[in-house]
Amino acid sequence: MSLLRSPSRGAATSLVRPIKLNRTTRSRARTGQPLGPDRDQNRHTRTALAISVLIALTLMAVDATGRPDSAVEPLRIGAAEVFGPLEAGADAAVRPVTDLASLLVGSRDLQADNTRLTDENAGLRAELATGEVDRNRLAEYDALAGITDRTGFKLVNAQVVAIGPAQAFRRTVTINAGTAEGVKTDRTVVNGAGLVGRVLRAGRHTATVLLVIDAGSVVGGRLDRSMELGFLRGNGSLGADGRLVLDLVDPDSVPVNGDTIVTWGSRGGSPYVPGVPVGTVREVQAKAGDQSVTATVEPFADMTSLDVVGVVTGTRQPRGTSGGAVGGAQ
Amino acid sequence: MIVIRPLITLLLVLVTVTVQVGLFTKLSIAGVVPDLALLLVVAAAIVRGPAYGTVLGLFAGLAVDLAPPADGIAGRWALALALAGWLAGQARGGARQPAVATVATVAVSSLAATSVYALSGLVLSEPGIDVASTLEVLPIALLYDVAITPLVVPLAMLVWRWLDPTPVRW
Numbered sequence: 001m002s003l004l005r006s007p008s009r010g011a012a013t014s015l016v017r018p019i020k021l022n023r024t025t026r027s028r029a030r031t032g033q034p035l036g037p038d039r040d041q042n043r044h045t046r047t048a049l050a051i052s053v054l055i056a057l058t059l060m061a062v063d064a065t066g067r068p069d070s071a072v073e074p075l076r077i078g079a080a081e082v083f084g085p086l087e088a089g090a091d092a093a094v095r096p097v098t099d100l101a102s103l104l105v106g107s108r109d110l111q112a113d114n115t116r117l118t119d120e121n122a123g124l125r126a127e128l129a130t131g132e133v134d135r136n137r138l139a140e141y142d143a144l145a146g147i148t149d150r151t152g153f154k155l156v157n158a159q160v161v162a163i164g165p166a167q168a169f170r171r172t173v174t175i176n177a178g179t180a181e182g183v184k185t186d187r188t189v190v191n192g193a194g195l196v197g198r199v200l201r202a203g204r205h206t207a208t209v210l211l212v213i214d215a216g217s218v219v220g221g222r223l224d225r226s227m228e229l230g231f232l233r234g235n236g237s238l239g240a241d242g243r244l245v246l247d248l249v250d251p252d253s254v255p256v257n258g259d260t261i262v263t264w265g266s267r268g269g270s271p272y273v274p275g276v277p278v279g280t281v282r283e284v285q286a287k288a289g290d291q292s293v294t295a296t297v298e299p300f301a302d303m304t305s306l307d308v309v310g311v312v313t314g315t316r317q318p319r320g321t322s323g324g325a326v327g328g329a330q
Numbered sequence: 331m332i333v334i335r336p337l338i339t340l341l342l343v344l345v346t347v348t349v350q351v352g353l354f355t356k357l358s359i360a361g362v363v364p365d366l367a368l369l370l371v372v373a374a375a376i377v378r379g380p381a382y383g384t385v386l387g388l389f390a391g392l393a394v395d396l397a398p399p400a401d402g403i404a405g406r407w408a409l410a411l412a413l414a415g416w417l418a419g420q421a422r423g424g425a426r427q428p429a430v431a432t433v434a435t436v437a438v439s440s441l442a443a444t445s446v447y448a449l450s451g452l453v454l455s456e457p458g459i460d461v462a463s464t465l466e467v468l469p470i471a472l473l474y475d476v477a478i479t480p481l482v483v484p485l486a487m488l489v490w491r492w493l494d495p496t497p498v499r500w
Contacts, residue, residue: 041379045419048381052388052412059392059405064454072396072404079396083348087398090352098356162351164399166361166467167444169451169458172399174351200401208399216457236458238361238467 077203084206088176091161153273155190155310156181161206163306166238171214173197175309178205186271188263188312194300195219195263195278196309198271207311212278213242213303220264221246221278221297228253229264232278232297240304244279244297251292255281261297273312335493339386342489346370347393351400362470364478365440367394371411372418372439373486376432378494380419387415403454410446414439433479440475444468 063072158177164170177183179202189196189209197211212219215236222229230248237243246255259281265274279299286293346366354363367390375383391411395404418439422431444467451459 041381044381045379045384045416048384049412049416052384052416053409055388056391056405056409056412059395059408060403060450060454063404067403076396076398076404079393080398082344083351083393083397086344086348087352090348094353094356162399163355163358163361164401165351165355165358165363167363167365167447167471168400168402169448169456169463169467170401171458172401174399201398203398206398208401210401214458236463238458238463 073201077201080201080203080206080208084174084178084203087162087174088206091159091176153190153310153312154314156183156313158183158207158309158311160306160309169236169238170216171211171234171236171238171242171303172200173209173211173306175207175209175311176205177311178203178207180204182313183207183311184313188269188271188273188276189309190276190312191301191306191309193277193302195272195276196301196303196306199311209309211242211303211306212244212299212301213237219244219272219278220266221261222264223248223253223255223281224260224262225256226253226259228255230261232261242299242303243282244299246281246295246297248292248295254293255284255295257281257284259295269312269314338493342370343367343386343390343393347390347397350394351397359470359474360466362467362474364474365443365471366478366482367391367407368411368414368440368443368475369436369479369482370486371415372432372436373483374490375415375418376422376427376435376483377487377490378419379422380416383415383419384412385415387411387413402451402456406447406450406454407443409450410443413446414443417442429480432483433476436479436483437472437476440472441468444471 059072063070066072156177158175158181160173161176162174164172175183175189183199183202185199185201187199189198195212197209197214197217200208200210202208210217211234212232213234213236215234217234219232220229221232228248228250230246232244232246235243235245246261248255261278261281263272263274263276263278266272277300279297281295282298283296284293285296350363350366354366357363371383371387371390374386388408388411391406391408392404394400394407394411395402400407418435421435421438445464448459448464448467452461452464
């Protein structure tokens with residue numbers, strides 16, 4: 001079983017035997033099987049294929065019917081405990097390289113911001129609400145929105161360590177903070193620019209975040225100018241053109257280009273706390289058939305370059321009068 | 331060896347999926363990352379035959395299904411990679427097949443796996459999947475997989491041969 005010996009054995013097998021057998025058995029020549037009766041080989045393959053397909057289909061059926069609390073969920077959480085730390089470790093290992101690359105190529109300001117934010121929150125428990133960037137921006141948009149007192153969010157700081165590939169057709173990321181840091185399912189995730197998404201599930205030290213631009217994401221939003229309510233759905237775009245589509249609850253209200261949208265807020269602040277800036281209205285289209293309109297919203301948070309994010313773990317001063325009592329968003 | 335072989339196999343799958351999800355997202359092309367798990371499965375199928383390729387595909391696919399941040403309905407990558415493993419095993423020309431045949435096998439398997447995954451999502455009406463986005467992703471995934479084949483598949487084949495030098499009996 002040594003590395004040196006085995007290739008020669010493998011080579012001997014492939015060199016001599018197939019040639020000998022291929023001359024005698026036509027089907028073996030076709031499939032290139034080195035040894036063994038064809039019937040056994042085919043039977044094994046058929047059995048393996050049948051069982052594998054059956055297992056996969058069963059899993060799909062179980063997971064599809066039972067969501068979000070299907071019997072597969074424990075497996076997912078188990079996998080998160082294994083792969084989460086591995087992904088975080090892999091990310092930490094290459095971060096000096098990717099940081100250097102982005103420093104050379106990308107914006108130095110952003111890099112400095114990230115570093116400062118990361119340092120500031122080295123204890124992981126630190127409150128990003130005290131970080132100047134977020135505080136200022138939140139305050140700025142709050143002023144715009146005329147919604148008061150959105151300043152008391154307790155945030156847990158985290159970094160994006162893995163991004164769901166386009167082949168998966170979902171917009172999800174892994175962050176390096178989990179239940180041990182206070183992150184729970186259905187918590188709001190923000191960054192310095194605005195709303196990022198919500199926590200889908202949390203492992204001990206990592207969590208999976210569903211981005212607002214995912215096609216399955218729905219966020220309750222409020223137009224700052226008219227205070228009108230609506231629902232923002234992600235367009236699921238796999239590239240840089242991730243947008244949200246706004247459907248207003250009141251069909252008579254018309255959003256205007258440049259309107260800012262903040263979160264409407266869910267009951268109890270989960271999954272979305274109220275007053276977080278989401279994006280700007282970029283385009284307004286009339287819906288065919290009825291009078292209502294839909295608007296395309298560009299999110300403030302750049303979903304293609306997510307790095308430092310904050311997970312809302314609570315409010316410092318719980319307020320019973322938050323606008324979320326009206327209803328919520330998925 | 332009875333214990334060590336499955337352990338090494340498990341380790342290989344863990345490392346492959348971690349690298350695919352954790353590292354290659356930084357080298358993605360339009361969000362598409364190369365399907366390293368698929369390359370591992372194809373290499374195993376070429377060396378060990380379709381039955382082994384199918385079973386390894388099932389487990390590697392399951393890992394891709396469950397490893398965060400994946401949130402699709404589980405079992406879809408498992409199905410896709412199991413079929414890809416079977417396909418690669420059927421198409422193989424033996425351990426001494428020319429490099430061109432390996433590349434062609436990877437191309438066909440990649441196309442099959444990505445399509446099966448997308449198709450299963452369409453059938454289960456998963457969000458975000460439509461024909462347009464599938465057609466957008468398919469060629470990039472195919473080209474990326476093929477481009478990285480020379481770096482991964484020969485190495486993976488070597489590892490599989492080292493792992494079990496005894497000739498395949500079935």
